[in-house]
Amino acid sequence: MAEMLSGADMLVRALQDEGVEYLFGYPGGAALHIYDAIFKQQKVEHILVRHEQAAAHMADGYARATGRPGVVLVTSGPGATNTITGIATAHMDSTPIVVISGQVPTDQLGTDAFQETDMVGVSRPVVKHSFLVRNAAEIPMAVKKAFYIAASGRPGPVVIDVPKDATDPNAKFEYAYPKDVAMRSYNPVAHGHSGQIRAAVKLLLAAKRPVIYSGGGVVQGDAAEALTAIARRLDYPVTNTLMGLGGFPGTDRRFLGMLGLHGTFEANLAMHHADVIFAVGARFDDRVTNNPAKFCPSAKFIHLDVDPASISKIIPADIPIVGAAAPALTGMLGRLETELERNPDAIDRDAIDAWWRRIDGWRGRFGLDHDQRARGDAPLLPQQVVQAVYRATRGEAYVTADVGQHQMFAAQYYLFDEPRRWINSGGLGTMGFGLPAAMGAQFAFPDAQVVCVTGEGSFMMNMQELSTCMQYALPIKIINLNNQALGMVKQWQDMQYGGRHSHSTYKDALPDFVALAASFGHAGFRVDTLPELEAVVAEIFSDKYKDRLVFLDAWIDPDEHVYPMAIKGGAMNEMVLTRNGGPAPPP
Amino acid sequence: MSARRIIAVLLENEAGALSRIIGLFAQRNYNIESLTVAPTEDETLSRLTLTTCGDESTIEQVTKQLNKLIEVVKVVDLTDGDHIERELMLVKVRAEGAQRPEIKRVADIFRGQIVDLTPDAYTVQLTGPSEKLDAFIRAIGRAAVLEVARSGVSGIGRGDAMMRL
Numbered sequence: 227m228a229e230m231l232s233g234a235d236m237l238v239r240a241l242q243d244e245g246v247e248y249l250f251g252y253p254g255g256a257a258l259h260i261y262d263a264i265f266k267q268q269k270v271e272h273i274l275v276r277h278e279q280a281a282a283h284m285a286d287g288y289a290r291a292t293g294r295p296g297v298v299l300v301t302s303g304p305g306a307t308n309t310i311t312g313i314a315t316a317h318m319d320s321t322p323i324v325v326i327s328g329q330v331p332t333d334q335l336g337t338d339a340f341q342e343t344d345m346v347g348v349s350r351p352v353v354k355h356s357f358l359v360r361n362a363a364e365i366p367m368a369v370k371k372a373f374y375i376a377a378s379g380r381p382g383p384v385v386i387d388v389p390k391d392a393t394d395p396n397a398k399f400e401y402a403y404p405k406d407v408a409m410r411s412y413n414p415v416a417h418g419h420s421g422q423i424r425a426a427v428k429l430l431l432a433a434k435r436p437v438i439y440s441g442g443g444v445v446q447g448d449a450a451e452a453l454t455a456i457a458r459r460l461d462y463p464v465t466n467t468l469m470g471l472g473g474f475p476g477t478d479r480r481f482l483g484m485l486g487l488h489g490t491f492e493a494n495l496a497m498h499h500a501d502v503i504f505a506v507g508a509r510f511d512d513r514v515t516n517n518p519a520k521f522c523p524s525a526k527f528i529h530l531d532v533d534p535a536s537i538s539k540i541i542p543a544d545i546p547i548v549g550a551a552a553p554a555l556t557g558m559l560g561r562l563e564t565e566l567e568r569n570p571d572a573i574d575r576d577a578i579d580a581w582w583r584r585i586d587g588w589r590g591r592f593g594l595d596h597d598q599r600a601r602g603d604a605p606l607l608p609q610q611v612v613q614a615v616y617r618a619t620r621g622e623a624y625v626t627a628d629v630g631q632h633q634m635f636a637a638q639y640y641l642f643d644e645p646r647r648w649i650n651s652g653g654l655g656t657m658g659f660g661l662p663a664a665m666g667a668q669f670a671f672p673d674a675q676v677v678c679v680t681g682e683g684s685f686m687m688n689m690q691e692l693s694t695c696m697q698y699a700l701p702i703k704i705i706n707l708n709n710q711a712l713g714m715v716k717q718w719q720d721m722q723y724g725g726r727h728s729h730s731t732y733k734d735a736l737p738d739f740v741a742l743a744a745s746f747g748h749a750g751f752r753v754d755t756l757p758e759l760e761a762v763v764a765e766i767f768s769d770k771y772k773d774r775l776v777f778l779d780a781w782i783d784p785d786e787h788v789y790p791m792a793i794k795g796g797a798m799n800e801m802v803l804t805r806n807g808g809p810a811p812p813p
Numbered sequence: 814m815s816a817r818r819i820i821a822v823l824l825e826n827e828a829g830a831l832s833r834i835i836g837l838f839a840q841r842n843y844n845i846e847s848l849t850v851a852p853t854e855d856e857t858l859s860r861l862t863l864t865t866c867g868d869e870s871t872i873e874q875v876t877k878q879l880n881k882l883i884e885v886v887k888v889v890d891l892t893d894g895d896h897i898e899r900e901l902m903l904v905k906v907r908a909e910g911a912q913r914p915e916i917k918r919v920a921d922i923f924r925g926q927i928v929d930l931t932p933d934a935y936t937v938q939l940t941g942p943s944e945k946l947d948a949f950i951r952a953i954g955r956a957a958v959l960e961v962a963r964s965g966v967s968g969i970g971r972g973d974a975m976m977r978l
């Protein structure tokens with residue numbers, strides 16, 4: 227006899243059957259039948275957040291750290307609309323989350339009922355797909371499809387909007403969770419075309435000035451290992467996008483650092499002068515390419531991506547490969563070995579050695595901290611704080627960031643040897659992402675070291691979650707690079723608006739963050755000089771604070787800028803390297 | 814080089830599917846000149862024909878982005894091959910006294926039919942490629958046209974070219 231369950235019970239059972247660990251949510255009228263069903267079970271743990279936007283970021287942080295979809299549950303109307311920023315953030319960075327929203331009863335749809343919003347309509351441009359459940363019997367299949375769609379192909383957010391009557395506790399239906407799902411309209415590609423792979427390997431082997439440019443697709447596609455094997459086999463240089471950090475070991479000498487707007491001198495120059503660029507799981511975002519018309523003038527492009535629409539969207543690919551990164555790269559590696567066996571001299575070693583000498587020359591003269599080295603002790607620099615955190619965590623932490631200068635400093639100075647350790651809002655650039663994303667990662671890995679590098683501006687966009695951190699005893703370490711300003715905005719105003727700081731400062735209106743953290747029951751520290759830094763950082767990462775959230779308010783040089791910075795509208799070799807240094811010298 | 818394209822789409826006949834297509838065009842700043850949609854002989858599928866224009870890379874993006882929509886089953890750019898293109902137009906034309914035989918004659922030349930009439934107007938039904946319908950309106954003269962209802966373009970490949978699952 228099939229089991230008879232209400233719609234609400236089916237929904238929760240389906241989540242159990244899908245293996246969901248956590249639901250990040252917030253209750254309200256339209257979701258109350260579902261909340262009652264949650265109350266009656268133990269398998270799925272519900273996490274009560276303080277703002278629905280944060281719930282979406284938590285689910286997103288969980289997804290980025292684990293590769294499994296994060297799940298959100300909210301009520302209709304404001305509960306649903308509050309998740310939109312979080313959904314859009316996941317959409318831009320292609321991360322799998324499933325958002326379940328309550329909805330007014332079916333017979334009230336379209337009547338402007340209390341707390342009614344057209345959630346499917348409002349979220350439409352920022353989801354991979356969405357479902358409006360028409361009756362309770364559809365629930366198991368809707369859940370099955372939602373998880374399948376969210377996690378497969380190019381991942382993304384999926385919304386399931388559930389009218390209250392579909393969760394009526396008194397109407398029971400036969401429950402069976404579908405084993406698999408087949409959709410005639412949705413068949414994501416897996417393996418890349420073997421002919422294209424052959425052609426790509428041939429071009430790679432013939433390269434004299436190659437660069438491997440990899441992005442979030444390598445991290446999300448669990449392809450870091452395959453990519454690393456290829457790069458090491460070839461001994462070719464690798465650069466990562468902001469989303470791709472950790473896709474190749476940050477401490478490997480073949481790693482050139484991040485590229486793009488705030489990319490390293492050597493990464494951007496290598497791209498500019500390359501003859502073959504192998505783009506993997508990267509989408510030629512405008513923050514990378516700067517002016518597409520001037521982008522990498524002498525390069526041929528191999529572009530591997532799971533989403534055909536990403537290929538040749540901005541820069542035409544010479545060899546397009548549609549495929550999931552891991553199987554396609556594994557296929558390439560096999561092909562590479564075959565070629566090298568047949569012809570061990572296929573790679574022009576002299577040319578590659580000469581290329582490395584050029585790159586190392588760039589790195590030596592104008593590498594990341596060439597300017598910092600010359601500046602001495604005071605005032606405290608944000609880069610020094612990130613480096614201290616890097617040392618204290620041995621480079622092994624999960625690091626989330628908010629958006630602004632602090633995000634770029636974290637990306638530049640924390641070297642990630644593993645994928646999924648660096649978690650930031652690259653595509654949408656959502657201030658307020660850092661803390662809830664760190665919470666999602668900490669829920670996923672309770673024993674791991676999780677660090678949130680934030681700025682005081684971003685932090686104040688979701689700081690209410692300090693209360694949630696207390697409730698669930700999350701021992702996150704928050705590093706607040708406090709420059710008493712919307713630093714990144716101020717930097718642009720310095721560089722492009724004659725130093726007119728229109729609404730980018732709030733110096734005398736900031737809270738005492740140490741006291742703020744304490745009021746939520748957490749530990750707080752403040753540091754503003756280099757000599758104190760190492761000791762304070764060592765203490766907050768010591769066993770003493772192993773089980774507590776610690777907030778470090780680091781008062782840094784408010785005038786520091788992020789460099790390198792690409793010159794607007796220029797090519798990749800056009801950057802400003804230091805505050806007074808002007809444009810980089812022609813190499 | 815911007816060219817007019819006729820794109821046929823098979824999609825799941827589900828609530829909300831059409832709004833995703835229209836939303837996609839709005840969101841990505843693609844233009845739609847006309848759009849027609851109706852269920853097919855298989856009632857689980859709808860067929861949609863849309864005309865748009867853009868250069869080659871824009872049209873490539875349009876078809877790729879359409880294919881990405883979960884409910885879209887198949888996308889074919891009919892303008893890539895030989896195809897038949899038809900549009901239906903119902904047009905109310907002022908037709909009084911001596912004008913009446915003249916209007917009738919023009920309608921005949923365009924193989925139109927008069928499907929309704931009043932003492933001072935004809936309603937003419939015409940089918941054909943869009944340019945033919947445009948030409949009819951020019952021939953009658955804008956001043957005489959009282960009301961126009963056009964269906965938008967519907968299209969199908971010629972010969973053995975078949976768009977099915």
Ligand SMILES: Cc1ncc(C[n+]2csc(CCOP(=O)(O)OP(=O)(O)O)c2C)c(N)n1
Nearest residue numbers: 630631632655657681682683684712713714
């Ligand atoms: C929600 C949101 N609003 C506005 C912006 C625009 N913005 C980008 S960086 C930035 C300043 C961030 O300030 P803070 O968090 O203190 O970081 P800092 O740059 O000072 O390190 C702003 C306002 C944004 N990215 N996100």
Ligand SMILES: [Mg+2]
Nearest residue numbers: 681682711713
């Ligand atoms: Mg700041």
